[in-house]
Amino acid sequence: MLVQKYKEMLNKKSVIRDMAEYAAKRGQEIGYENVFDYSLGNPSVQVPQEYTDALIHMLQNEDPMTIHGYSPTLTIPKVREAVAQNLNERFGMNYTKEHIFMVSGAAGAIAHAVRLVTEPGDEVVTFAPFFPEYHPYVDLSGAVLKVVPAHPQDFQIDFEALDRMLSQKVMAVLINTPNNPSGIVYSEETLRRLADILTRKSAEYGHDIYLISDEPYREIVFDKKKVPFPAKFYDRTITCYSWSKSLSVPGDRIGYVAVNPACPDATTMIQMCGQISRGIGHNCPTAMVQLAVAQAIQYTADLSVYETNMNLLYDELTALGFTVVRPGGTFYIFPKALEEDAVAFCEKAKKYDLILVPGDSFGCPGYFRMAYCIDTEKVKRSLAALRRFVETEYR
């Protein structure tokens, strides 16, 4: 029963939230500046002035009916057009506005994407480690989330495990690159092999398997690398984007669904998003926010702090003997804990005011996540605590 399900969810505590609450409480005791809070993935950099200016300029000068009026069913055409052009310029694609549907953040994007390609009871496959919110996003649509075990050597895809899990009931595969919580970027080789297996299995089962690509961290990438664009490798790709991280505006709730123009029925799928939206009560993200992201589409916040923080942590963790895959992007790192039970490990870390999140809820027990979207100065101060923690508890 759904109503019962919602009720039961209230009793399930989120470990991330628990840790964040502990950090806040501890902060009241010793000053929050002394708590090395790596719990929440909450973007911390300044919003680009161009975005703020776009909003203020509209509010001061534009016709109120334009900025506060209803969006059309398929969201604002010139905004969809701006997104399409931007994707084409950056990734050599052929989107038009007919392939773009604006939504309220990545949660909204995935809500539409899952309903586009699954019926209740169908399966959606994702890969550990994965963002725990994928469970409610998928399960409460009526579909069932299945998780392919992690490939901890590099957190790319374990294709043998995937092969076993791609049953007749799987209608979509959900990826997240760069990945929360591992920070890993899927290589071109991974995406090519993924496309191959999805093409093969689609033929075998006589129905299409779609790729849902969740890309809110696409712009946070390290070592001057490029993130391969998943839709380039597989026609039936539904790209889910959010500006939460790139513009540092998670509260504004803005993103999009883009259906690969090479996907059969791509434009029909976008039109269907308008119908799904009525059913789940979205009916377009805030109009002025749509208009503002279109005006600021060339900009991101200054995201370099995340790379600075990553390097500090990666070097220290490595020096301390942690097994850790170097992140290619995001503001997360996902090392192996120094004992089998990562929950116990993270519990002990609290004594050193280090707030870490065990990997269990990410489908990857024995690991832990650090969200380093915090001031570099604090990261630096945390390194001594980390060293003390390891040397006291594990030497």
Add this chain to the structure above:
Amino acid sequence: MLVQKYKEMLNKKSVIRDMAEYAAKRGQEIGYENVFDYSLGNPSVQVPQEYTDALIHMLQNEDPMTIHGYSPTLTIPKVREAVAQNLNERFGMNYTKEHIFMVSGAAGAIAHAVRLVTEPGDEVVTFAPFFPEYHPYVDLSGAVLKVVPAHPQDFQIDFEALDRMLSQKVMAVLINTPNNPSGIVYSEETLRRLADILTRKSAEYGHDIYLISDEPYREIVFDKKKVPFPAKFYDRTITCYSWSKSLSVPGDRIGYVAVNPACPDATTMIQMCGQISRGIGHNCPTAMVQLAVAQAIQYTADLSVYETNMNLLYDELTALGFTVVRPGGTFYIFPKALEEDAVAFCEKAKKYDLILVPGDSFGCPGYFRMAYCIDTEKVKRSLAALRRFVETEYR
């Protein structure tokens, strides 16, 4: 199949939208100022300066993390608190922030409310004439919308018809007062009788029947009357509100769900909204919009133009011999057509550049809707066209 359902919806044309498109096309031929477009319920008055100023002030002065950061799962506490206080002051209720959940407009509110109290297959009863979007809002949640026939004498409730339709499967009754499309306000007597029958049937069936009260037009009310607040009459009331009409900001997507404090488990129900939100991908309305409505909560746009327009139309329609119930609020009027087939009637009206919407999709054939959220000057000019239409076609 849901995916098929979304696809089929693309082929179902909305009569309202068809009429609006015709009006736009006709406008290109003869100038839109010459088309008497009564098709769309699109608020047309100025946004109050206090709301715009609140947004600009925040964007210029507030910490970006405050206005662009994630909202908590249950939305922003001080905003919920402001809504609770406002409701208490105006309606003598006892809401606290624990009874309020912010959502993205009335569509978002109803999406949450329906999922709170129904399982797929359960029935939700509403009353003709009704807002056609109730069908996707309810049907796509998995519940089934049932419509009690209209009581055209006054568009209050036909209680005998309701009694027959309140089966064991009904978990909620959905009302809309002031009503789109009739403009009618439910009287205290109507609300009292409704509460009585719901209480009686709940006891008879051994399960609660909830009242979902959709109130986006609450502030647009005529003849200096007060709109009785439905929650005052029935404990198990879930109030759904949107600022779209009162602040004239439909594109901002902002409203709330309020559960009557007297409703058993009221605070649990609000917490469940946070879980439902994850499942349908809402995850809070835009944070700065939440903050802005809280700051402008004492204000509305200047809504008096709607009453001016209503009086002009009501007097002329009456003089022309139409059967019409005088609206108590909204910006709609719902007269009886001058022939049985309202579709044919509205088709003939086009010859006079009068754009009217037949009542069939509102569950009330033989009637037609006029949405008079347009300039008074245009309403005045339209009266001659209306007279010519009636005298030429029906005398």
